[in-house]
Amino acid sequence: MADLLTATPATASAAPSPRARDRRxxxxxxxxxxxxxxxxxxxxxVLTLVPMLAAFALSFMEWDSYNPPEWVGLDNFxxxxxxxxxxxxxxxxxxxxxxxxxxTMLAALGLALLLNRKIAGVGxxxxxxxxxxxxxxxxxxxxxxxxxxxxFGPVNQFxxxxxxxxxxxxxxxxxxxxxxxxxTSVWRDMGYYMILFLAGLQAIPVEQYEAAKVDGASTWxxxxxxxxxxxxxxxxLVLVLLxxxxxxxxxxxxxxxxxxxxxxxxxxxxxxxxxxIIEGEFGYASAISLVLFLVVLVFTLAxxxxxxxxxxx
Amino acid sequence: xTTADTAAAPRARGPLALARRVVLYAALTLAALLILVPFLWxxxxxxxxxxxxxxxxxxxxxxxxxxxxxxxxxTRVPLATYLGNTLFLSLVITFLQVLTGSFAAYGFAKVRxxxxxxxxxxxxxxxxxxxxxxxxxxxxxxxxxxxxDTFWSLILIQAFGAFGVxxxxxxxxxxxxxxxxxxxxxxxxxxxxxxxxxxxxxxxALASLALLTFVNTWNDYMGPFIYLTSNDxxxxxxxxxxxxxxxxxxxxxxxxxxxxxxxxxxxIFLLGQRHFIQGVASSGMKG
Numbered sequence: 001m002a003d004l005l006t007a008t009p010a011t012a013s014a015a016p017s018p019r020a021r022d023r024r025x026x027x028x029x030x031x032x033x034x035x036x037x038x039x040x041x042x043x044x045x046v047l048t049l050v051p052m053l054a055a056f057a058l059s060f061m062e063w064d065s066y067n068p069p070e071w072v073g074l075d076n077f078x079x080x081x082x083x084x085x086x087x088x089x090x091x092x093x094x095x096x097x098x099x100x101x102x103x104t105m106l107a108a109l110g111l112a113l114l115l116n117r118k119i120a121g122v123g124x125x126x127x128x129x130x131x132x133x134x135x136x137x138x139x140x141x142x143x144x145x146x147x148x149x150x151x152f153g154p155v156n157q158f159x160x161x162x163x164x165x166x167x168x169x170x171x172x173x174x175x176x177x178x179x180x181x182x183x184t185s186v187w188r189d190m191g192y193y194m195i196l197f198l199a200g201l202q203a204i205p206v207e208q209y210e211a212a213k214v215d216g217a218s219t220w221x222x223x224x225x226x227x228x229x230x231x232x233x234x235x236x237l238v239l240v241l242l243x244x245x246x247x248x249x250x251x252x253x254x255x256x257x258x259x260x261x262x263x264x265x266x267x268x269x270x271x272x273x274x275x276x277i278i279e280g281e282f283g284y285a286s287a288i289s290l291v292l293f294l295v296v297l298v299f300t301l302a303x304x305x306x307x308x309x310x311x312x313x
Numbered sequence: 314x315t316t317a318d319t320a321a322a323p324r325a326r327g328p329l330a331l332a333r334r335v336v337l338y339a340a341l342t343l344a345a346l347l348i349l350v351p352f353l354w355x356x357x358x359x360x361x362x363x364x365x366x367x368x369x370x371x372x373x374x375x376x377x378x379x380x381x382x383x384x385x386x387x388t389r390v391p392l393a394t395y396l397g398n399t400l401f402l403s404l405v406i407t408f409l410q411v412l413t414g415s416f417a418a419y420g421f422a423k424v425r426x427x428x429x430x431x432x433x434x435x436x437x438x439x440x441x442x443x444x445x446x447x448x449x450x451x452x453x454x455x456x457x458x459x460x461x462d463t464f465w466s467l468i469l470i471q472a473f474g475a476f477g478v479x480x481x482x483x484x485x486x487x488x489x490x491x492x493x494x495x496x497x498x499x500x501x502x503x504x505x506x507x508x509x510x511x512x513x514x515x516x517x518a519l520a521s522l523a524l525l526t527f528v529n530t531w532n533d534y535m536g537p538f539i540y541l542t543s544n545d546x547x548x549x550x551x552x553x554x555x556x557x558x559x560x561x562x563x564x565x566x567x568x569x570x571x572x573x574x575x576x577x578x579x580x581i582f583l584l585g586q587r588h589f590i591q592g593v594a595s596s597g598m599k600g
Contacts, residue, residue, distance in 0.1 A: 029426045032503050036420030037432070040413035043473025047451060048439055054450035114341065119334075121341075127586050128345045131352075134578055134589065136532040138550045139571035142557055143351045146358070146564060152367030154354060187348070192593060199594040248443040251534040255554060269445040276449040277539060285449050293446040300441060 058286035069283070076287035086288060088263050089271040092178065096267060097246035099182035100189075104242055105235075107190040112197030113227075126198070130191035137188075141255035144184045145171055174264040177257050181265055185252055189245070193238050200234030201227070236307045243299045247292060268292045355575075359383070359568035366564040382569040389566065392573065394545060395552035402464060402548065403530040406471045410526045411519060414477025419507045421478065422485035423493055433482070436475040444535075452539065466540045471530060477522050483595060484518035485511060521592025524585045528578055549574045 059076055063069035080086050111129050115122055132140065147155050148170035156167040168176040204226065212222045250269035253259060259266035268288065276285025353373070358366045359382055361375045386392060421433050451470060452461070460466045488511065496506045512519070537548045547555075553570050560566060582589060 026427065029424055030428075033420045033424040033426040033429060036424065036503070036507070037417045040417035040473050040478055041432075043413070043469065044436070044439075044475060047454075047470055047473060048447070048475070049435075051447040051450035051454065052439065052442060054453075055447045058450060111344070114344065119337070121338075123586075125341050125345050126590070127582075128348055130590060130593075131579075131582060132348065134528050134532070134582060135352075135575050136550055136553075136578065137534055138553045139355070139575050140351070142553070142567055142571050143355045146366075146567075147351060147354065149367065152369060154350075154371050157369060157371060187351075191348075195590055195593045244441065244443065248445055250445060251538075254538070255534060269443075272445055272449065273539070277452055282449055282453060289446040289449060292443060296441070296443055 055286045055289055058283055059290045060283075060287075062283045064280050064282065072283065076284045077291075079284060080287055080291065085263060085266065086268075086271055089266045089268045090291075092263075092265060093247055093249070093267045095178055096182060096185075096249055096265075097243060099179065100185055100246045100249070101239070101242045103182065103186045104189050104193060105238060107186055108193035108238065109197050109231075109235075111190060111194040112201055115194070116198055116201045126194075129194055132188045133192040135188075137251050138255050140184065140188055141252060144180070144187075145256060148180050171257055172261060174261050177261060177264045181253060181256055184256065185249070188252075189242075193242065196234055196238055196241075197231065200231045203234075204230035232307075232310075236303065240300055240303050243303070244296050247296050247299070352575075355568050355572055358565060359572045361565050363563060363565040366568070379565065382565055383573070386566055386569050386573065389560075390552055390556050390570070391544075392549075392552065392570070395547055395549040396577075398464075398546060399531055399548040399550070402467055403527050405464075405468055406530045407523050407526045409468070409472035410474060410477045411523050413473060414522060415481045415512065415515065415519065416507065417478045418481030418485050419503075419511055421482045423490070423506075423511070424503065436478055440475050440479065448539070455540065461540055462542045462546065464546065467536050470540075471533075471536065477526065480522050480592065480595070481515065481518055484515050488514055517588065517591060518595075520585060520588040521595070524581065524588050525592050528581065528589075531578060 058069075060071060060073060061069045062072045062075070115126050115129070147153050150156060150167070150169040150172055153170075155170070159167040168179075170176045170180040208226045208230070209222060212226050217225060248269060249267055250273075253265055253267055253270060257265045259270050269292070272285050272289050272292065275281050275288065357373055357375060360378045360380065361372070362377075362379055365372055365376060421429060455461045455466045455470075460469070492510060492514075493506050496510055501509065532550065533548070534550045534554070537551050538554075541547055541551065553574050556570055557567055
């Protein structure tokens with residue numbers, strides 16, 4: 001039975017016990033804890049942690065996987081500054097993020113406000129808004145490419161119907177390809193963020209609304225004074241997640257435009273893939289991926305800092 | 314759902330309330346239609362003759378339904394192989410992710426030991442690192458191990474994600490420690506507690522994790538795109554993409570293929586809708 005007692009995790013030990021026993025118990029717990037974590041951790045360490053560290057080291061090396069890797073210092077980063085297509089990819093990624101982040105956020109918030117009520121059928125509407133998010137990207141890209149067909153697509157037919165004489169060429173035009181991609185991704189992602197906003201709305205205590213109503217606040221005033229401040233934590237979360245997601249954009253672009261026409265929608269992830277996996281320039285591609293990581297990190301930290309400052313005020 | 318619902322929709326009676334209600338439902342229906350239009354278009358086009366797909370004005374209901382499209386496509390592309398491969402990968406990866414994820418989550422949530430929280434922080438931190446940032450070394454490793462162009466590469470890469478650990482831990486934290494305590498007193502080992510108490514109690518979270526992982530794997534394009542080159546290993550997403558490349562003017566068939574690739578996901582979604590939404594709401598994170 002002593003065995004059974006020592007198996008008890010340290011949490012329960014309120015009564016003072018000899019130090020040796022405590023230590024034995026702690027060791028036992030460590031063993032048990034690790035035995036639970038290990039199966040997942042092995043895969044995680046080998047296939048996520050090691051490659052992450054390797055990517056960092058690789059970005060200072062030149063390596064094509066046949067010749068031994070060679071330390072080249074900052075050469076890869078120097079090259080990055082001179083590489084026209086990497087600069088274009090960086091610019092396009094920023095463009096995509098600038099469109100995708102605010103539009104998705106507005107659409108998701110709008111949907112959440114519209115669907116945050118107890119009415120018959122609301123479950124159906126929520127499900128409908130969420131569904132695009134879990135449909136396959138390939139199907140989404142194929143369908144939207146056809147919807148955006150410049151001559152016969154429903155989008156342009158609608159635009160002509162409402163009086164736009166010269167509707168855009170969408171994915172066939174260098175100017176309009178990126179907006180087409182952005183619109184598609186907003187449509188796909190807004191349902192996901194809507195769920196997060198809905199959770200945020202439901203965390204706002206009803207009493208606050210009632211108090212505001214007693215004070216004679218109008219709907220708009222209640223929205224400004226209760227809803228928006230109450231949503232701040234979730235807005236912050238959505239902002240961070242959306243920014244990170246935007247800078248990672250990859251598969252939608254590969255399937256919808258493959259970076260084209262020309263290089264009009266070429267993004268960073270694609271550039272990493274092309275340089276690294278297609279052309280086998282592992283060092284240079286890792287340098288680009290380090291830049292991608294740093295951009296994501298800077299944005300995340302900046303948003304954390306901004307959020308903290310606002311909260312303190 | 315809960316509290317704030319009632320606040321957002323004040324209960325009033327009378328003609329004004331009725332008018333409001335009508336406007337609300339009209340707005341909701343319009344929004345739902347706008348969101349679902351691409352799907353309606355897909356289904357409609359998949360049942361048309363190719364020449365009728367792009368017409369002015371748009372033909373929303375096919376003149377004559379071409380049900381034959383849905384049988385013909387199987388002879389044009391090895392759809393059965395693609396679907397089988399995708400199903401296999403999705404099932405294996407989901408199983409491993411749920412198993413190792415919930416197992417590790419127990420260690421993180423219910424066993425106290427030194428270094429535990431630091432280790433968990435490491436897990437969380439990697440969720441924020443984009444996959445693109447380390448896919449190159451990962452690819453090199455797989456290449457050296459001669460696992461590229463096998464299912465192994467994808468299974469290994471996707472089955473041990475931090476996301477599952479995170480999601481399950483969140484849920485385990487809501488289960489009171491006293492329950493584990495009582496089980497320990499009754500003589501259950503930690504593994505017994507995990508298997509006989511935690512697993513049954515966390516069914517909703519397990520369902521959320523399983524469904525999200527399954528759907529993500531089913532829909533994944535980049536993984537298979539980078540790792541699988543042999544046609545007989547392709548997933549439905551790769552097959553569909555290549556089909557579009559081959560028959561780029563065969564619009565009706567493209568839509569038929571797309572509809573078939575979405576159908577399984579739609580069925581799963583209709584069955585487990587609640588778990589999807591719960592999973593997203595409680596995690597607020599995804600790979």
